Amino acid sequence: MELVNGTPYQTGYTIATRPDGRELLVVLVKGTFIIPEAGMPVVLAEDQVPLVETDVFTGDPGFSAPLYENEFAPSKPSCDVLLVGSAYAPHGQPTKRVHVSLQVDGWTKSFEVVGHRVWQSSLGQLGPSEPEPFVTVPISYNNAFGGVDRLGKVEAEYTYFLENPVGLGYCESMDIELLEGQSLPNTEEIDAPITTTYRKYRPMSFGVIGRSWQQRIKYAGTYDTTWLEQKFPFLPDDFQNNYFLSAPEDQQITYIKGKEQVRMTNLTSDGLRTFDLPTISDPCTFFFKDGRERRIRGVVDTFMLEPDLGRFSLTSRISLPLQRSHHEISRVIVGQTKPERVHVDGAVEEYWGKPYYKSLSDLIAAHRARPPRQ
Numbered sequence: 064m065e066l067v068n069g070t071p072y073q074t075g076y077t078i079a080t081r082p083d084g085r086e087l088l089v090v091l092v093k094g095t096f097i098i099p100e101a102g103m104p105v106v107l108a109e110d111q112v113p114l115v116e117t118d119v120f121t122g123d124p125g126f127s128a129p130l131y132e133n134e135f136a137p138s139k140p141s142c143d144v145l146l147v148g149s150a151y152a153p154h155g156q157p158t159k160r161v162h163v164s165l166q167v168d169g170w171t172k173s174f175e176v177v178g179h180r181v182w183q184s185s186l187g188q189l190g191p192s193e194p195e196p197f198v199t200v201p202i203s204y205n206n207a208f209g210g211v212d213r214l215g216k217v218e219a220e221y222t223y224f225l226e227n228p229v230g231l232g233y234c235e236s237m238d239i240e241l242l243e244g245q246s247l248p249n250t251e252e253i254d255a256p257i258t259t260t261y262r263k264y265r266p267m268s269f270g271v272i273g274r275s276w277q278q279r280i281k282y283a284g285t286y287d288t289t290w291l292e293q294k295f296p297f298l299p300d301d302f303q304n305n306y307f308l309s310a311p312e313d314q315q316i317t318y319i320k321g322k323e324q325v326r327m328t329n330l331t332s333d334g335l336r337t338f339d340l341p342t343i344s345d346p347c348t349f350f351f352k353d354g355r356e357r358r359i360r361g362v363v364d365t366f367m368l369e370p371d372l373g374r375f376s377l378t379s380r381i382s383l384p385l386q387r388s389h390h391e392i393s394r395v396i397v398g399q400t401k402p403e404r405v406h407v408d409g410a411v412e413e414y415w416g417k418p419y420y421k422s423l424s425d426l427i428a429a430h431r432a433r434p435p436r437q
Contacts, residue, residue, distance in 0.1 A: 073092070151334065
């Protein structure tokens with residue numbers, strides 16, 4: 064099967080299988096754009112970020128927060144809104160605490176980011192130390208509430224905070240000597256500050272949640288003897304596509320259409336950044352070997368913001384159920400391409416292929432010359 068890309072974006076495809084065993088042809092289109100300065104329009108990034116083919120972590124896999132997740136999921140029932148970045152002190156002046164917020168049209172998520180602090184004792188009671196001033200602090204599940212309680216235990220006795228096993232602050236011990244000097248999380252809910260050692264708090268971040276974390280694993284289905292005997296190697300009947308959503312549930316929104324307003328507060332050095340999202344709606348045309356054609360537009364189900372890098376990406380997905388297998392498809396064209404007249408065995412035929420440019424700068428110039436897609 065040939066995949067022809069008639070867009071300035073990154074494209075790719077994979078073959079997936081539904082729980083009932085039916086194959087899916089999944090085509091992805093990923094566009095990367097520059098986060099504009101105030102009053103400036105959104106423009107296409109010169110360097111288009113490739114589709115992620117394998118999970119990427121901030122440190123050792125399984126022992127650190129996921130950074131990016133394999134984008135070739137069969138489908139997503141909602142749109143993931145994700146952000147990899149940092150909190151910034153207003154006006155670049157050191158502060159001990161800052162309110163961060165991300166908004167996409169009517170959806171919003173906010174929490175507090177706090178400077179480094181530890182548990183300290185006073186009059187026989189444990190409490191958080193005074194936060195250290197900061198100008199910028201990374202936002203990650205690595206420094207959100209969670210982690211593994213290893214204090215005073217051998218490995219077989221370790222306990223894990225299943226909603227975020229890579230974080231900070233989780234401990235079941237009440238031993239002041241063990242807890243003294245232990246680091247606290249840098250993020251917390253606005254109305255639930257971390258004040259005691261015996262409470263479990265909600266991890267606050269904007270990033271990807273792990274595949275095995277409690278929030279996602281509940282959708283993965285049941286892998287028991289019945290599944291092994293009757294369904295293997297296919298997914299169990301109670302598997303839910305929500306499992307493929309990599310954002311926490313409070314960051315899952317309806318599919319992005321374009322023109323939604325994005326508002327970031329204290330997530331960039333200038334304190335506030337707003338812009339409207341562009342539209343990615345290039346059609347995808349499937350050519351079957353029996354002569355049939357089918358044109359489908361994808362849904363934008365992943366919105367990734369990277370303010371520290373000055374960019375964001377939108378990923379559109381099309382999942383086409385197949386009658387038998389992917390071998391029934393001869394060609395897939397993403398976007399609009401112009402037919403080229405070529406000679407085949409003495410006859411003139413039209414070949415639909417993507418345009419070619421002498422250089423990357425010529426490609427960028429050609430697509431920037433298009434009317435803006437709002």
